[in-house]
Amino acid sequence: MLDFGWAELLIIVAVAVFVIGPKDIPKMMYGMGRVMRRFQYVRFAVTKQFDDMMQAGDLEELRKGTTNGVNFEENRRALNAESNEEKPQNEIDAEYDEAEFDEEYEEGNDVTCATYKKISSQYADCFNEPSDHIDDFLKLLPEKAVILDAGCGPGVDAYYMSQKNHLVHGIDYAQDMIELAQRKYPEIEFEVCDLKHINYEAHKFDGVLASYSLIHIEKKFFDEAIKKISNVLKKDGIFCIGFQEGDSAEIMINEPLDESLKIFLNVMSEDEITNVLEKNGFKVIKKFSRPFESKDELPFNKVCLIARKDEVKND
Numbered sequence: 001m002l003d004f005g006w007a008e009l010l011i012i013v014a015v016a017v018f019v020i021g022p023k024d025i026p027k028m029m030y031g032m033g034r035v036m037r038r039f040q041y042v043r044f045a046v047t048k049q050f051d052d053m054m055q056a057g058d059l060e061e062l063r064k065g066t067t068n069g070v071n072f073e074e075n076r077r078a079l080n081a082e083s084n085e086e087k088p089q090n091e092i093d094a095e096y097d098e099a100e101f102d103e104e105y106e107e108g109n110d111v112t113c114a115t116y117k118k119i120s121s122q123y124a125d126c127f128n129e130p131s132d133h134i135d136d137f138l139k140l141l142p143e144k145a146v147i148l149d150a151g152c153g154p155g156v157d158a159y160y161m162s163q164k165n166h167l168v169h170g171i172d173y174a175q176d177m178i179e180l181a182q183r184k185y186p187e188i189e190f191e192v193c194d195l196k197h198i199n200y201e202a203h204k205f206d207g208v209l210a211s212y213s214l215i216h217i218e219k220k221f222f223d224e225a226i227k228k229i230s231n232v233l234k235k236d237g238i239f240c241i242g243f244q245e246g247d248s249a250e251i252m253i254n255e256p257l258d259e260s261l262k263i264f265l266n267v268m269s270e271d272e273i274t275n276v277l278e279k280n281g282f283k284v285i286k287k288f289s290r291p292f293e294s295k296d297e298l299p300f301n302k303v304c305l306i307a308r309k310d311e312v313k314n315d
Contacts, residue, residue, distance in 0.1 A: 112174075112216050115261040130160040131211040133288050133304045137240040138164055138207075140285075140306065145206035148232065150195055151213020155181030158188050161209075169205075171195070172213070196221045198228040207238040212302075215243050215266050219250060222266065223276050230280045230309055237309045239282060241273070244300035245289065248272055253298065270303055282307035 134157060141147070145166045149158045152170030154177055162168045162185070171193035172178050182190045195210075196217055208229050217225050229239060246267045255261040274284055286306040292299055 112263045115255050115258075115263050129156065131157050131209070131242060131304075132290070132302065133240070133242075133286075133306070134160060134209070134211075136286060136288070137209060137238060137306055138166070140238045140308075141166070141207045146204065148198075148200070148205045148208045148229075150198065150208055150210040150229065151216075152181055152190065153177050153213075155185045155188065155190065157209060157211060158190070159185045162188055171198070173216070196225050198225070198232060200232045202231050203234045204232050205237060206234055207240070208233055209240045211240070211242040212244070214241060215268075216264055217266060218264075219248075219266055222268075223279070226276050226280045226282075230282065233309045235309060239277075239307045239309065240304065241277075241307075242302065242304045243268055243273060244298055245270055245303040246300045265298065267300060270305075273305065277305070277307050281309055283310045 138145075138161065143165065147161055147166050147168045149155075149161070149168055149170040152158050152172050153174075155170055158168045158170040158181065168188055170178075170181060170188060170190040172181070172190070173192065173194050175192050178190045178192050181188070195213060210229070214222065214225060233239060244265065244267050246269070248269050249267045251265050251267065252262045253265050255263050270287075277284060284305050284307045286304075288304040290302050292302060
């Protein structure tokens with residue numbers, strides 16, 4: 001933005017009032033604000049194009065098992081060559097997958113939780129409006145519905161839904177987010193819960209909202225997480241999921257609110273997630289999408305799918 005001092009700003013305001021008239025000032029300022037916001041978005045989007053090019057290269061290295069020129073797969077095999085000489089290759093790969101990759105993913109979860117602990121207050125200040133299309137979700141629910149907010153963060157969506165006379169239960173893996181939500185909205189029930197292990201009684205909820213929360217679950221656990229959500233939903237229950245849409249990948253990415261911190265991200269294509277939903281008895285009935293809009297958001301398309309549980313497959 002342009003850098004004006006107080007003196008220049010006062011002169012501009014005085015001239016504007018004289019030329020335009022005080023009644024039209026709010027409309028003019030609103031219009032200027034929209035123009036400046038659009039300018040900032042375009043500038044940020046152009047910058048992100050270069051970042052995405054770099055990120056694509058990093059992802060290709062990860063897919064090949066290399067980072068900064070180091071091939072971790074080759075190093076692992078070289079270090080274990082002697083001890084594994086008599087073992088079939090499929091046994092070696094199975095041991096590696098089950099041990100080292102599990103440890104890597106758990107580390108990703110720990111890093112993500114540590115990041116949300118550090119940015120919980122900043123996150124609450126930045127994302128203080130209800131999720132996109134939450135009203136489209138609520139319109140499909142009965143009056144005074146029982147709703148699970150899966151990945152509730154600081155509780156904004158839970159509070160909004162409770163104000164619509166719904167009974168909401170909020171869960172999140174990050175304890176600091178739960179503590180923040182409970183302090184702000186003591187009338188709502190919140191608890192710490194790993195979204196991979198949702199274990200409420202069957203048919204408990206009329207609706208489940210997962211707004212950009214399942215994006216932190218590894219792909220190998222994603223199907224099971226959706227299965228558990230299907231199980232706790234009533235027949236004909238409604239599931240709303242928001243996610244970062246793109247070429248399928250699992251990455252550690254900089255947190256936009258503090259780029260010195262990292263979070264684990266499961267990037268999913270629309271077809272990928274639709275297939276998992278259908279496999280677990282859901283039928284997608286509404287779809288919304290938009291590009292990212294600010295520097296505070298992760299640089300991916302935002303997709304919201306609303307699905308109805310049509311078949312009871314996991315009870």
